[in-house]
Amino acid sequence: MGDTFASGGASGLPRSKGGSPGRTAVGRLSGKNRYVSKEVQVSAPRTRNRWGEGERLRGEILAAASRLLSELDGEDGLTIRGVARVAGIAPASIYQHFTDRAALVAGLTEHEFVRLRVAMEAAGDRVDSGDVVGRVRAMLHASCRFAMDNPGHYRLMTANGPPGTAPGVRPAGPLVDVIDLLVAGFARCAAAGVALRVSPERAAVIAFVGAHGRVALFQDSAKHNDADSVMSFVDEFVALVFA
Structure with missing residues (x-):
């Protein structure tokens, strides 16, 4: 030889x-x-990121993690190596942005909540500004559609709710930010003269929890449900908070 x-x-x-x-x-x-x-x-050597490219790579990592989560339908199989494979990068590149799997899951959770908020805001904006009740319903419908279309993502999001806070201290976090969209929606209803049985804050929590529970039932027995029945329930449930 x-x-x-x-x-x-x-x-x-x-x-x-x-x-x-x-x-x-x-x-x-x-x-x-x-x-x-x-x-x-041969693989070309990775060059140092130019200004702004590091943040772009972080976004690509989270997008890849989101796609992998769709394949897995749950976070249990979500690994650094798996995300690197989907993103087409080396695992070491992920560690530059997320110190470990827990940090990656936390980043992915926030990423998914951003997607949900964007979907809800867009749905509300498509409704005439004068139809304040319709805007609230549209946002809740968007929330339900997101949950039904992305069951693994939604389970991850709801399993990582806001941390406990001291009595009298309002919790914070991405889930609270989503509920605040509904608070603003119900506040617009009250300002427009649509009477509420409870405060906008309480109405938002009631509506969100009701929608969340109905989606959970849908996911447990999707064969015996359809999306339209979920939306109809949400509309009926929301009507209960109005006087």
Whole structure:
């Protein structure tokens, strides 16, 4: 067997000409000392991120984790290596943004809540501003659709609710931010003269919990349910908070 070596090294042999990016010439001395060259695919070295690229990579990692979560339908199988595979990067690249799996799950949870808030806000904005009750219903419908379309994501989100707080201290976190969208919606109803049986804050919690419970029943027995029945229930439930 002849010696094998990479071109352009200590041998002084030239690199292959016209090769495509990411390829390098590998040479071999045959039994008659003839030089034989071929090209092999190699990974290009990762360069230092330019300004803003680090944040973009973080977003790509979270998007990949979200796609993997859809495949798994739950967070139990969510691993650093699995996310790296989906993102097409090395696991070490993930550790530059998330110290461990727990940090990745926390980041993914917040990422999914952002998606939910965007969906709810967009749904409300599509309704005429004068239809204040319709805007609340639209936001709740969007919340239910998100949960039914992304069951694994929704379980992750609701399993990681706001941490406990001291008595009298209002909790904070992405779940509270979602409920605050409904608080604002019910407050607009009250300002428009649509009477509520309870405060906007209480109405928002009641409506969200009712919608969440109905979605949970849908997910437990989806074969015997349909999305329209969920939306109808939400509309009937929301009507109960109005005087």
